Structure formats: C-alpha cells, structure tokens
Ligand code: DTR
C-alpha cells in the first residue's frame with residue numbers, strides 16, 4: 001500500500017484530483033499502526049509511476065520465513081537447514097517469475113553457505129543497480145525484523161518488477177546474502193569475487209536490513225548522497241523527515257560495497273538503540289524505547305514488525321527502482337522539425353549553398369513563398385550544392401527527410417541520366433534524381449533516415465550537369481521530421 005502517488009519525473013509532485021486518505025501522518029503522528037489508505041483514482045496514476053507494493057504480500061513472505069524457522073529449530077542461521085529453506089523459498093519464487101537465479105557458495109563464511117543472486121534480464125548489462133538484504137538470522141531466533149523484512153521487501157519488489165515487465169534503462173540485480181550476522185561475510189565474499197570491470201558496472205548498491213522495526217524510525221544510509229536521493233524523495237513525499245542511519249553505519253552488507261568504491265544507500269528502521277523524544281514526536285512510537293526491543297532475540301517474530309514502517313520501506317524500494325532503472329518516465333524523443341529555413345524565405349542561414357542557388361529569380365516559381373533553391377540549369381558542365389548540418393534527436397519512432405522537387409530538362413533521350421541530383425546525409429547517398437524524373441510542377445519526395453537517430457550529420461543536395469542540354473533541379477520546403 002502507499003499513501004501517495006509520486007509522478008515518474010518529479011519526485012515531489014503529487015497528482016491533483018486524487019482521492020487519498022492518509023493515516024499516521026507525521027507531526028502529530030500516532031504510534032505506527034497499519035495505514036488506512038484509499039488508493040488514488042485510476043486515472044490519476046501515471047502509467048509509468050512506480051507500482052504500489054502490497055504490504056500484505058510482503059507480510060505473507062514474513063509468515064513463511066517464520067514458519068521455516070519454527071520447523072528448523074527456531075532460527076534461519078547461515079549454514080543451517082532454516083537458512084537453506086529460506087534460500088529455496090526465495091529462489092523458487094524468483095524462478096517462476098522469470099529470473100535468472102544463481103547461487104554463490106561463500107567458502108570463507110563462518111558458516112559456509114550460499115548467497116542468492118537474481119538479475120532481471122532487461123536493460124544494459126554494464127549498468128547495474130543492485131538491491132540487497134541479508135537472508136540469515138542469528139541463532140537466537142527466527143530473525144523476522146532482522147532480516148526477513150529486508151528479504152521479503154526485495155522478493156516482493158522483484159516479483160512485481162517481473163509481473164510488470166517495464167522497459168528497463170538499467171539492469172536490476174537483487175541479492176540475498178548469507179552469513180551477515182557473523183560479520184558481513186556473504187556480501188564481502190561477493191564483492192571480492194568481482195573483478196574491477198564487474199565492480200564498475202554496479203552504479204549503486206542499496207541495502208535493506210531491519211525495515212519493519214516495531215518502534216521504528218526512518219533511517220537512510222548516507223542520506224544526503226545522490227545515491228540516496230530516490231529513497232529519500234519517497235519518504236520526503238510522505239513527510240517522514242528521514243535521518244541518517246547512524247546506528248547501522250558499517251554494520252550491514254553495504255559496507256564492503258562502499259569500501260570497494262561502489263556508491264551505497266539503503267533504508268533501516270533501527271535496532272537496539274532507543275528512539276529519542278523528538279523522533280517519537282515526528283514519527284510516533286515510544287520515546288526512550290528500542291526501535292526493535294526483540295533485536296537478536298527469540299521474540300523477533302512476525303509480531304515484532306510494524307506494517308506501517310514495512311509498507312513505507314517496500315513502496316520506497318519500488319519508487320527508487322522505477323526512478324533508477326525503468327524507462328519511459330521522460331519521453332526520450334524530443335521530436336520535431338530539425339531543418340532550419342527549409343523554405344528558404346529567411347536568407348541563407350543555416351544553409352551553405354553555391355552562389356545564386358537560394359533565389360527568388362522569376363524563371364522558376366517557389367512552391368511556397370518566393371524563395372527556393374535552384375540548382376543547375378546551365379547546359380554546361382557544372383556542380384552546385386546546398387547543405388546544412390542537422391541533429392536528429394535520439395529515441396524517436398520515425399525520421400523522415402521530405403522536400404518538394406521540381407525538375408525540368410532539355411534532355412530528350414528518354415533513357416539516360418545525364419544530369420543528376422543526389423541527396424546525401426553524412427556520407428550516405430539517400431536518393432538520386434535525374435533528367436529522367438523531369439515532371440511538370442513540384443513532386444514531394446520523402447526519405448526514411450531512421451538510421452541516423454541521435455547523430456549530427458550534413459544534409460546535402462548535389463546537382464551535377466554534363467556539358468550540354470540543361471536540367472534544372474528546384475527544391476523547396478525541406479523538412480527533417482522526427483516523431
Ligand atoms: N547488521 C545489522 C546490524 C545493525 C545494527 N543496528 C542497525 C540499525 C539499522 C540497520 C542494521 C543494524 C544486523 O543484522 O544485526
């Protein structure tokens with residue numbers, strides 16, 4: 001669930017006209033309880049806005065992890081049967097959603113066992129945004145806030161991404177780490193397993209450890225960093241006034257990524273440290289009590305999770321993921337007409353033309369206005385040209401050069417092209433016309449130039465005449481339209 005819909009392009013914009021009832025708003029916030037939310041009216045939801053992650057689905061994963069611990073000696077510690085069952089739970093759901101999943105055996109771990117890595121196969125493989133959470137618990141309990149919350153938040157986000165299958169601008173990779181509780185060992189092993197090139201591909205690593213603390217706060221790792229911006233924008237939009245994750249600094253799986261020069265951020269709701277009175281004032285909850293009173297204890301069960309905090313973390317992950325890695329938020333095609341002065345009515349700029357080509361001479365009429373480009377027509381050996389540099393915007397569906405051409409000729413042999421006009425873009429000849437194309441009046445010619453998307457190239461008309469019998473090429477109203 002979420003309270004507000006953020007537009008894809010502007011982090012702080014909220015749609016007008018939507019019907020939203022928000023509970024547990026800040027300033028006069030009550031203790032965290034489940035939110036009561038009337039979802040935005042369908043029309044208000046932008047097509048490319050981040051999806052609303054169902055906290056009910058995230059909670060269902062928590063219940064599964066809790067049951068796994070219960071049936072495996074009460075915990076999900078790395079290397080234990082409870083850990084393996086947790087890994088298989090995540091893995092099978094990802095595989096049925098279409099992920100390429102791999103397991104990495106952490107041989108240097110205190111309890112050797114596997115990391116689980118899943119990559120969504122869209123977007124460029126060399127530009128990766130990574131989201132990670134540790135999947136192991138301490139041996140004292142089932143580890144539901146620490147860290148079935150992070151694990152479940154990422155699993156549900158991964159499933160929603162697969163279900164929506166949006167256009168990707170970046171590759172998204174999810175990781176569930178083993179052996180975090182013994183010293184960040186699984187994630188350290190993974191970072192060490194990457195070569196410099198592979199590390200360079202990872203543009204950001206986002207960590208989620210304890211994101212549903214029952215007396216939780218809203219903490220962000222490196223909160224003022226550019227990397228944190230989308231996570232912060234979402235919580236800012238809810239008025240949550242997030243703070244730096246001081247308590248968790250250097251204590252979770254972002255650490256070795258950051259050490260390796262990969263920018264990191266993440267959400268956390270707090271562990272054994274106590275909520276201050278000013279935090280209780282702005283976030284609700286109990287001042288002078290631990291964010292998570294069951295931290296690393298057997299009571300860290302499904303009862304030890306705030307649905308409100310968890311919901312806000314899960315939706316913020318989706319918001320950040322969409323902002324960072326999903327395309328279409330901003331149209332890539334800026335479109336329009338890119339030829340300048342295509343009607344030749346505004347002097348010669350930006351054309352470069354042979355002397356006298358751009359003219360209002362009365363011998364040949366313009367198609368529109370009074371000027372046109374008149375190449376050749378001498379009846380002697382001659383080359384004349386007309387050109388300008390054009391920049392074709394990237395990302396459009398169609399690119400068309402169009403112009404109106406009138407050809408008249410004194411040539412009489414009906415089968416030989418003596419005099420020619422070529423149309424070139426860059427070094428490519430798009431079309432050739434000759435005395436054989438002579439006709440009364442103007443004919444519109446349209447050429448597909450989609451192959452030049454994103455390039456700056458010269459559009460050139462070149463007229464060549466042989467030594468006798470004139471051919472005139474008159475050009476008017478040149479356009480290059482991208483749309
Ligand atoms: N790595 C965490 C340790 C931790 C301690 N405090 C915080 C606060 C916020 C996030 C994480 C932590 C653990 O798993 O115990």
Ligand code: ZN
Nearest residue numbers: 146147209210
């Ligand atoms: Zn943890």
Ligand code: ZN
Nearest residue numbers: 138146181296
């Ligand atoms: Zn822990």
